[in-house]
Amino acid sequence: xxxxxxxxxxxxxxxxxxxxxxxxxxxxxxxxxxxxxxxxxxxxxxxxxxxxxxxxxxxxxxxxxxxxxxxxxxxxxxxxxxxxxxxxxxxxxxxxxxxxxxxxxxxxxxxxxxxxxxxxxxxxxxxxxxxxxxxxxxxxxxxxxxxxxxxxxxxxxxxxxxxxxxxxxxxxxxxxxxxxxxxxxxxxxxxxxxxxxxxxxxxxxxxxxxxxxxxxxxxxxxxxxxxxxxxxxxxxxxxxxxxxxxxxxxxxxxxxxxxxxxxxxxxxxxxxxxxxxxxxxxxxxxxxxxxxxxxxxxxxxxxxxxxxxxxxxxxxxxxxxxxxxxxxxxxxxxxxxxxxxxxxxxxxxxxxxxxxxxxxxxxxxxxxxxxxxxxxxxxxxxxxxxxxxxxxxxxxxxxxxxxxxxxxxxxxxxxxxxxxxxxxxxxxxxxxxxxxxxxxxxxxxxxxxxxxxxxxxxxxxxxxxxxxxxxxxxxxxxxxxxxxxxxxxxxxxxxxxxxxxxxxxxxxxxxxxxxxxxxxxxxxxxxxxxxxxxxxxxxxxxxxxxxxxxxxxxxxxxxxxxxxxxxxxxxxxxxxxxxxxxxxxxxxxxxxxxxxxxxxxxxxxxxxxxxxxxxxxxxxxxxxxxxxxxxxxxxxxxxxxxxxxxxxxxxxxxxxxxxxxxxxxxxxxxxxxxxxxxxxxxxxxxxxxxxxxxxxxxxxxxxxxxxxxxxxxxxxxxxxxxxxxxxxxxxxxxxxxxxxxxxxxxxxxxxxxxxxxxxxxxxxxxxxxxxxxxxxxxxxxxxxxxxxxxxxxxxxxxxxxxxxxxxxxxxxxxxxxxxxxxxxxxxxxxxxxxxxxxxxxxxxxxxxxxxxxxxxxxxxxxxxxxxxxxxxxxxxxxxxxxxxxxxxxxxxxxxxxxxxx
Numbered sequence: 001x002x003x004x005x006x007x008x009x010x011x012x013x014x015x016x017x018x019x020x021x022x023x024x025x026x027x028x029x030x031x032x033x034x035x036x037x038x039x040x041x042x043x044x045x046x047x048x049x050x051x052x053x054x055x056x057x058x059x060x061x062x063x064x065x066x067x068x069x070x071x072x073x074x075x076x077x078x079x080x081x082x083x084x085x086x087x088x089x090x091x092x093x094x095x096x097x098x099x100x101x102x103x104x105x106x107x108x109x110x111x112x113x114x115x116x117x118x119x120x121x122x123x124x125x126x127x128x129x130x131x132x133x134x135x136x137x138x139x140x141x142x143x144x145x146x147x148x149x150x151x152x153x154x155x156x157x158x159x160x161x162x163x164x165x166x167x168x169x170x171x172x173x174x175x176x177x178x179x180x181x182x183x184x185x186x187x188x189x190x191x192x193x194x195x196x197x198x199x200x201x202x203x204x205x206x207x208x209x210x211x212x213x214x215x216x217x218x219x220x221x222x223x224x225x226x227x228x229x230x231x232x233x234x235x236x237x238x239x240x241x242x243x244x245x246x247x248x249x250x251x252x253x254x255x256x257x258x259x260x261x262x263x264x265x266x267x268x269x270x271x272x273x274x275x276x277x278x279x280x281x282x283x284x285x286x287x288x289x290x291x292x293x294x295x296x297x298x299x300x301x302x303x304x305x306x307x308x309x310x311x312x313x314x315x316x317x318x319x320x321x322x323x324x325x326x327x328x329x330x331x332x333x334x335x336x337x338x339x340x341x342x343x344x345x346x347x348x349x350x351x352x353x354x355x356x357x358x359x360x361x362x363x364x365x366x367x368x369x370x371x372x373x374x375x376x377x378x379x380x381x382x383x384x385x386x387x388x389x390x391x392x393x394x395x396x397x398x399x400x401x402x403x404x405x406x407x408x409x410x411x412x413x414x415x416x417x418x419x420x421x422x423x424x425x426x427x428x429x430x431x432x433x434x435x436x437x438x439x440x441x442x443x444x445x446x447x448x449x450x451x452x453x454x455x456x457x458x459x460x461x462x463x464x465x466x467x468x469x470x471x472x473x474x475x476x477x478x479x480x481x482x483x484x485x486x487x488x489x490x491x492x493x494x495x496x497x498x499x500x501x502x503x504x505x506x507x508x509x510x511x512x513x514x515x516x517x518x519x520x521x522x523x524x525x526x527x528x529x530x531x532x533x534x535x536x537x538x539x540x541x542x543x544x545x546x547x548x549x550x551x552x553x554x555x556x557x558x559x560x561x562x563x564x565x566x567x568x569x570x571x572x573x574x575x576x577x578x579x580x581x582x583x584x585x586x587x588x589x590x591x592x593x594x595x596x597x598x599x600x601x602x603x604x605x606x607x608x609x610x611x612x613x614x615x616x617x618x619x620x621x622x623x624x625x626x627x628x629x630x631x632x633x634x635x636x637x638x639x640x641x642x643x644x645x646x647x648x649x650x651x652x653x654x655x656x657x658x659x660x661x662x663x664x665x666x667x668x669x670x671x672x673x674x675x676x677x678x679x680x681x682x683x684x685x686x687x688x689x690x691x692x693x694x695x696x697x698x699x700x701x702x703x704x705x706x707x708x709x710x711x712x713x714x715x716x717x718x719x720x721x722x723x724x725x726x727x728x729x730x731x732x733x734x735x736x737x738x739x740x741x742x743x744x745x746x747x748x749x750x751x752x753x754x755x756x757x758x759x760x761x762x763x764x765x766x767x768x769x770x771x772x773x774x775x776x777x778x779x780x781x782x783x784x785x786x787x788x789x790x791x792x793x794x795x796x797x798x799x800x801x802x803x804x805x806x807x808x809x810x811x812x813x814x815x816x817x818x819x820x821x822x823x824x825x826x827x828x829x830x831x832x833x834x835x836x837x838x839x840x841x842x843x844x845x846x847x848x849x850x851x852x853x854x855x856x857x858x859x860x861x862x863x864x865x866x867x868x869x870x871x872x873x874x875x876x877x878x879x880x881x882x883x884x885x886x887x888x889x890x891x892x893x894x895x896x897x898x899x900x901x
Contacts, residue, residue: 001259004255004256004259007255008217008228008252011250012217012230012248015160015230015232015248016232019150019232019234019246022150023117023125023150023234026125026145026147026150027115027117027125027127029070030072030115030125030126030127030143030144030145031113031114031115031127031129033066033070033072033127033143034113034127034128034129034141034142034143035113035129037059037062037066037075037129037141037143038129038130038131038132038140038141040058040059040062042054042058043055043058043059043077043131043141044131044132044133044138045133046058047077047079047085047131047133047138047139048133048134048138052085052086055077055085055086056085056086059075059077059086059088063075063088063089066143067088067089070143070145071145072089072143072144072145073089073124073144073145073146074087074088074089074124074143074144074145075087075088075089075141075142075143075144076088076141076142076143077131077139077140077141077142078104078128078139078140078141078142079139080108080137080138080139082101082104082105082108085139099116099118099126099142099144100116100118103116103128104128104140104142107128107130107140108130108137108139108140111130111132111137112130113127113128113129113130114127114128115127115128116128117234117244119166119189119234119244123146123147123164123166123189123234123244124144124145124146124147125144125145125146125147125150126142126143126144127142127143127144128140128141128142129141147164147190147234147244148190151164151190151192151246160248160249160250160251161191161192161193161196161197161248161249162191162192162246162247162248162249163188163190163191163192163197163198163201163246163247163249164188164189164190164191164234164244164245164246164247165181165184165186165187165188165189165201165231165244165245165246165247166186166187166188166189166244167184167185167186167210167244167245178198179191179198181201181202181205182205183202183205183206184205184209184210186205186210186245188201188247189244197249199222200220200222200227200229200249201229201247201249203220203222204218204220204229204247207220210231210245213229213230213231214230214231214232214233214245217229217230218230219252225251225253226251226252226253226256227249227250227251227252228249228250228252229247229248229249229250230247230248230250231245231246231247231248232245232246232247232248233245234246288324288326291326291330292326294313294314295314295326295329295330295333297313298310298313298314298333299333301313301337302333302336302337302340305340305344307337307338307340307341310333310334310337311334311337314330314333314334315334372392372393373392373393373394375392375394376394376469377392377394377466377467377468377469378391378392378394378395378398378415378446378465378466378467378468378469379391379392379394379395379464379465379466379467380392380395380406380411380415380464380465380467381453381462381463381464381465382411382462382463382465383461383462383463384461384462384463386410386411386412387408387409387410387411388406388407388408388409388410388411388414389407389462390407391403391406391407395415395467397439398436398438398439398444398469399414399415399436399438399439400438400439411465415434415436415446415448415465415467416434416448416465431447431448431449432447432448432450433445433446433447433448433470434446434448436467442471443471444469444471445469445470445471445474446467446468446469446470447467447468447470448465448466448467449465449466449467449468450463450464450465451463451464451465451466484496485497487542487556487557489535489538489539489542489557490538490539490541490542490557491542491546492542492545492546492555492556492557492563493554493555493556493557494556494557495556495557495558495559497556498554498556498558498564498566499616501554501556501566502514502566502616502619502620503616505566505568505609506609506610506613506614506615506616506619508610510568510569510609510610511569511570511571511608511609511610512566512567512568512569512570512608512609513567513570513571513572513574513575513606513607513608513609514564514565514566514567514606514607514608514609514619514620514623515564515565515567515575515578515579515582515604515605515606515623516562516563516564516604516605516606516607516620516623516624516626516627517562517563517564517565517582517602517603517604517605517627518561518562518563518602518603518627518631519537519538519541519561519563519600519601519602520601520602520603520631520637521598521601522534522537522560522561523784524598525537525591525593525598526790528593528594528596528598529591529593529594529598530790531790531791533591533593534561534790536591537589537591537598537600538557538561540589540591540600541563541586541589541600541602542555542557542563544585544586544589545563545582545585548581548582548585549565549578549581549582552565552567552578553565553566553567553568553570553578554566559755560755563602564620564623565578565582571608572606572608572640575606575608575640576606576638576640579604579606579638580638582602582604583601583602583604583636583637583638586600586601586602587599587600587601601637602637603627603628603630603631603637603638603639604627604630604637604638604639605622605623605624605625605626605627605628605629605630605638605639605641606623606626606638606639606640606641607619607622607623607625607626607641608640608641612626612641618654621653621654621657621716621717622641623641624716625641625653625716626639626640626641627639628716629641653713653716653717656709656710656713657713657717657719659693659695659710660693660710660713660714660717660719660723661719663693663694664719664722664723664726668693668694668695669691669692669693669694669723669726669727669730670691670692670693670694670704670896670897671689671690671691671692671727671730671731671734671896671897672689672690672691672692672894672895672896672897673687673688673689673690673745673894673895673897674687674688674690674887674891674892674893674894674895675687675887675891675892676688676746676865676885676886676887676891677885677886677887677891678884678885678886679866679875679878679879679883679884679885679886680879682875682891685744685885686743686744686745686746686778687743687744687745687746688745688746688748688780688887689727689731689745689746689747689748690707690894691707691711691723691727691748692704692705692706692707692896693705693707693709693710711723711750714750715750715751715752718752720750720752720753721750721752721753721756723750724748724749724750724752724753725753725762727747727748728747728749728762728763728766729766731745731747731777732766732767732769732770732772732777733770734897735770735772735776735777736770736771736772741773741776743776744775744776744777744778744806745776745777745778746778746779746780746808746829747777747778747779747780748780748781748782748810749779749780749781751781751782751784751793754781754792754793754796754797755792755793756796757792757796759796759800760796760799760800760803763779763800763803763805764803767803773804774803774804774805775804775805775806777805777806778805778806778807778808778828778829779797779800779805779806779807779808780807780808780809780810780829780831781793781797781807781808781809781810782809782810782811784811790824793825794824794825794826797825797826797827798826801826801828806828806829807825807826807827807828807829808827808828808829808830808831808865809822809825809827809829809830809831810831810867811831811833812830812831812832812833812853822856822857822860822862823860827862828862828863829862829863829864829865829885830853830857830862830863830864830865831864831865831866831867831887832850832853832864832865832866832867832883833867834867834868834888835868836849836850837850837866837867837868837869837874837878837888838868838870838874840874840877840878841873841874841877847877847881850866850878850881850883851881851882854881854882854883855882858882863884863885864882864883864884864885865883865884865885865886865887866878866883866885866886866887866888867887867888868887868888869886869887869888869889869890869891870888870889870890871890872890874888874890875890
């Protein structure tokens with residue numbers, strides 16, 4: 001019955017959709033027909049000419065065809081004022097009623113087709129289409145027809161009887177009495193099978209109101225049959241007009257009869273099932289027997305180990321609550337099977353685990369065996385008596401025996417020979433060293449690591465000793481220790497060791513002498529033969545000194561071509577004698593460079609302590625001063641510091657050294673600068689930093705000292721490196737303070753700074769600390785300084801360029817091999833020596849040299865700077881020669897910077 005109700009509800013909804021679809025289809029047909037009529041050329045022309053007679057005649061011959069084939073009852077031509085111009089069709093009462101004027105006005109105003117449904121005396125469907133003439137609206141065509149066609153379509157598709165009901169229509173005397181439905185106050189305009197259908201509808205009107213029957217159909221029983229009556233509204237109700245409905249009458253007698261038949265069938269089946277269940281009771285006594293039989297067939301699985309089949313056979317036969325003795329027996333059998341299976345699985349797992357452990361032990365044994373034999377260390381196991389129990393192959397190879405023959409030998413006698421033979425190995429667990437004579441006769445140094453073994457020999461304690469051959473490391477350590485105190489090129493002592501030896505020798509009450517030696521014309525060897533030739537000459541000199549005089553004192557190379565000798569407990573006579581012998585031996589040394597022979601000569605300065613210096617520092621300064629004095633005595637080539645004049649000069653040197661230290665400590669220097677400009681337009685490119693010293697006299701007056709007075713002293717005393725770093729630091733401060741990204745400063749560095757390997761680290765830290773771009777700094781070095789220690793200088797200058805700074809090579813052209821070094825040194829600017837620039841207008845030689853320097857520098861991608869430009873005619877010649885930059889008094893004199901500390 002529920003399915004029947006659902007079906008009827010769906011059927012009612014389907015009928016509603018069918019009627020709505022039929023109404024839309026009918027409206028579409030009417031609009032299409034009206035569009036065809038509106039497209040008549042004669043009709044639009046008559047309307048345009050406002051010829052009413054022409055309008056009436058335009059459709060006179062088409063009207064019969066339209067009426068017969070399309071079922072149209074009425075056709076009207078309506079003007080733009082809403083009034084009919086011509087009319088065709090049914091003239092009976094109510095058949096040609098005009099629809100709502102508002103609807104017609106809407107169609108005329110929007111110039112869009114429209115349809116309208118109206119139920120008054122009859123239910124009609126209207127369609128109106130605008131008539132266009134020359135692109136403008138000339139009127140509308142309106143056609144209409146009755147809903148009888150829709151009723152016929154619905155009856156044909158659904159098979160139900162249908163009636164067209166008009167509500168809110170007052171009864172008139174002309175109406176047929178039998179079509180009046182008083183309970184609804186409605187009138188049946190049309191009905192199928194009127195004699196049968198109309199009484200059913202009137203019965204439905206008595207059973208339910210219009211509103212309720214539209215929501216839910218009403219069931220009517222008449223003449224032994226069941227009917228369902230439902231109402232479907234026709235379109236939307238129009239105010240002040242009568243509403244229309246379609247009343248559907250469906251005969252549901254067959255459906256209800258089918259439901260009753262199904263109910264009886266179910267009842268019969270229920271009775272049959274009850275009888276069948278009674279028969280099943282006969283088999284109740286069979287079940288226990290079958291269960292016992294299944295149990296007896298499954299129990300042998302316990303013996304065969306077929307637990308899965310047994311569990312499968314019994315688990316499906318276990319009884320539900322309440323349980324009996326058979327169920328208890330089945331549970332016991334299943335529990336026993338589970339326990340037996342678990343025990344069997346545990347035995348299997350333990351067997352696999354044991355097999356895996358055996359395999360792991362084999363792997364470990366193989367690994368340990370191969371490791372002991374493959375490892376390049378000595379592995380020896382011995383007991384507390386020192387008897388070897390096991391040794392690896394490398395240990396046997398080291399002593400020239402088979403590892404198996406070592407078993408039973410005394411460990412101490414074979415491997416571990418200590419000075420104290422009573423020393424217990426077990427008391428020295430950890431790391432120990434011993435010496436071992438290998439089979440090839442070499443003495444090896446072995447470091448041993450001893451560790452106790454508790455489970456190796458049962459109750460007796462055993463020890464495993466692992467020895468590592470560190471002979472090569474010992475040799476390397478000795479070599480490093482030797483290199484720490486030696487000069488790697490000459491193998492003499494280095495400056496660090498010599499200063500340490502001097503510190504230990506120059507003590508109160510001690511007497512001795514120091515010789516300071518410098519090779520003459522060593523720069524020529526470097527320039528003509530390159531630094532390789534210079535290195536070779538230094539080796540020859542050092543070999544001679546070490547071979548002839550090495551036992552008489554401490555010989556050291558201080559750097560470059562400078563050597564020093566310390567003679568402890570010596571006097572002036574012995575020191576002078578050694579200096580003479582050294583000069584004679586060195587004069588016998590010669591070196592061939594490209595077919596040219598160079599002979600060696602040296603200038604030796606002699607200073608005594610404590611006479612010429614009570615401290616190592618003063619003694620070295622005195623010996624250095626004496627060496628420079630020796631260069632003035634070409635005949636003897638040695639000089640002993642003795643005269644009062646020497647003391648005055650030395651005193652003056654010490655005075656300037658003290659001034660230098662004071663200036664470094666108390667900011668006694670000033671930075672001056674001189675512009676460097678482009679030759680083409682005299683625009684300043686960068687500035688060269690120039691150093692001045694400020695000295696205050698006793699009256700508080702300050703004076704400015706040029707660098708020629710103190711720079712030579714700074715170079716001889718070793719303070720020049722500190723001066724260079726002061727200039728670098730304060731130049732970076734100056735760039736940071738001025739905050740001009742285009743500012744570039746050129747800073748001069750000495751030869752000693754080019755041998756200082758910490759220079760690049762100092763410069764990099766300074767750039768970071770003062771937030772200065774490396775491109776704003778130009779490092780300027782003289783050609784002479786760069787080639788003194790060419791290899792070190794080139795490396796340092798390359799590191800300076802790599803960090804982003806530029807490099808300028810000053811005083812270029814004065815050396816014999818300037819052009820050779822031009823390609824070798826990493827420089828960005830080449831500063832032409834001022835001696836060539838000053839006489840440029842008057843000297844053809846200088847003109848040729850300048851042009852050659854410019855061309856070669858340009859070929860190597862370097863810029864040229866001309867120094868000492870002091871008059872305009874020099875500028876013109878520099879411009880003709882292609883020089884890039886110029887510097888001199890003509891452009892600007894040096895001026896001071898006040899950097900404020």
